[in-house]
Amino acid sequence: MTPQRRVLLVDDELAVRQNLRAYLEDEGYLVDAAASAEEGKKLLDAAIGDDTGMPDYHAVIVDMRLPGMGGEEFIRQSSRCYPTLKFLIHTGSLEYLPSVDLLALGVGEQSVIYKPLPDLSELSARLEQL
Structure with a gap:
């Protein structure tokens, strides 16, 4: 894994955010977390890279x-x-x-991970596939 990839985690359950954040940080990711979509959108907008115009995130969970x-x-x-x-x-x-419109955006069945995730290494493997 390329060190210091940045991930945004959007989940309203505090325990889930804490557990996934701890795991991903142990895997070398920088993790920002939001408890709502609205908070997540603010973090995205604040993370715009100077030269790209895009948020500085490898992925959003x-x-x-x-x-x-x-x-x-x-x-x-x-x-x-x-x-x-x-x-x-x-x-x-x-x-x-x-949904059909998410499929059109490239978010397909391969992009879905179901809770509870018994083996968190699946999460990092999916992130690496992106």
């Missing part, structure tokens, strides 16, 4: 069920603003499949 704006809408809006941004969906809904 997004829960689907969030207070306020949901995860799918967060991905739609973020993709409109930052079309090259990559997303992983982290959801507790075992029946979840990405």
